[in-house]
Amino acid sequence: MTDVQAIVLALLQGVSELFPISSLGHTILLPAILHWNNINRADPTFLAFIVVLHLGTALALIVFYYRQWVRIVRAMVASLIRGKLSNDRDERVGWLLVVGTIPVGILGVVFQDPVRALFSSPGPVALFLAANGLVMFAGEALRRRQLASPQRADRPIEDLSFVQSVWVGIAQSLALLPGISRSGASMVAGLLCDLDHEDAAHYSFLLATPVILAASLLEIPKLAAPGAHVVLAQALAGGVVAAIAAYASVAFLTRYFKSNDLRPFGWYCLLAGIACFILTRMGVLT
Amino acid sequence: MKPIALLLAVLFFIAGLLYGLGTINFFTKSGTEHAHHVSHLVICWVLSLLCLVWYRFQGSPSR
Numbered sequence: 001m002t003d004v005q006a007i008v009l010a011l012l013q014g015v016s017e018l019f020p021i022s023s024l025g026h027t028i029l030l031p032a033i034l035h036w037n038n039i040n041r042a043d044p045t046f047l048a049f050i051v052v053l054h055l056g057t058a059l060a061l062i063v064f065y066y067r068q069w070v071r072i073v074r075a076m077v078a079s080l081i082r083g084k085l086s087n088d089r090d091e092r093v094g095w096l097l098v099v100g101t102i103p104v105g106i107l108g109v110v111f112q113d114p115v116r117a118l119f120s121s122p123g124p125v126a127l128f129l130a131a132n133g134l135v136m137f138a139g140e141a142l143r144r145r146q147l148a149s150p151q152r153a154d155r156p157i158e159d160l161s162f163v164q165s166v167w168v169g170i171a172q173s174l175a176l177l178p179g180i181s182r183s184g185a186s187m188v189a190g191l192l193c194d195l196d197h198e199d200a201a202h203y204s205f206l207l208a209t210p211v212i213l214a215a216s217l218l219e220i221p222k223l224a225a226p227g228a229h230v231v232l233a234q235a236l237a238g239g240v241v242a243a244i245a246a247y248a249s250v251a252f253l254t255r256y257f258k259s260n261d262l263r264p265f266g267w268y269c270l271l272a273g274i275a276c277f278i279l280t281r282m283g284v285l286t
Numbered sequence: 287m288k289p290i291a292l293l294l295a296v297l298f299f300i301a302g303l304l305y306g307l308g309t310i311n312f313f314t315k316s317g318t319e320h321a322h323h324v325s326h327l328v329i330c331w332v333l334s335l336l337c338l339v340w341y342r343f344q345g346s347p348s349r
Contacts, residue, residue: 085343218328
């Protein structure tokens with residue numbers, strides 16, 4: 001992997017992890033489009049590189065929401081000591097995040113490897129990317145239908161039920177399929193649980209943080225793989241680039257979703273997915 | 287529900303231990319890969335810890 005490839009992949013990872021466009025899908029499709037045949041996704045050195053990019057992304061999310069995480073952890077510890085849930089907003093959000101993380105933790109450990117072994121070639125990834133676009137359109141359409149109902153009103157994150165948080169977590173698990181976006185799926189689920197776009201994005205980013213962090217921490221032994229030290233400098237530079245890109249992305253998206261919806265990302269995923277699938281069928285992407 | 291929470295905590299802890307020792311291989315990729323067993327061990331112990339949290343929230347009276 002050249003330095004330019006490393007920086008491009010880091011930038012792509014940092015941005016696409018938080019934009020609802022599937023980071024995994026893009027890191028499979030872009031090297032295929034650019035014919036970067038020197039990149040072997042199964043190579044231990046490449047896996048070590050990816051681990052550092054994920055760490056960078058997770059750290060960016062933690063830094064962005066640092067104050068809220070401190071409040072959440074404090075409130076959760078207090079509730080544990082007390083042995084009773086209270087009406088504290090941060091405590092409630094903290095336990096909702098814990099409950100919402102359980103499905104992706106279990107499903108990720110059990111299904112990640114077989115799913116990725118089956119669907120990590122450009123053809124299926126392109127189809128899943130298009131499906132990701134359709135999921136966002138469907139989510140927006142269902143939300144508009146909900147808004148038309150007179151009984152319905154937006155609710156804050158802390159008013160989610162634990163069952164709803166589990167559903168959002170299950171939706172997030174769809175991102176095990178390369179091409180389906182973690183943030184897109186969890187945002188759509190959040191919208192269907194009566195969160196507005198801003199809160200759905202906020203909850204999606206909070207929910208993604210422990211998952212990305214835990215996944216990268218579990219993979220840290222890969223940094224000790226034979227030959228991994230060769231890409232250490234590239235990995236560190238890539239980690240910094242991914243962190244900066246992720247921070248800028250979350251800052252942009254939190255503003256964007258104050259007054260916008262998922263449809264532009266839906267169009268992008270649908271068109272990019274269809275285009276990549278056609279290129280795959282033509283033999284251009286391999 | 288308290289006994290169920292405690293029972294599940296113990297079961298998940300033992301399952302994690304067995305994954306760590308390589309005694310059980312359910313839902314693992316190859317059944318032999320070390321890193322994969324570690325992830326199963328970790329998820330089992332996290333679930334065990336969460337069961338203890340569940341137990342705790344059913345335990346004490348409020349302030």
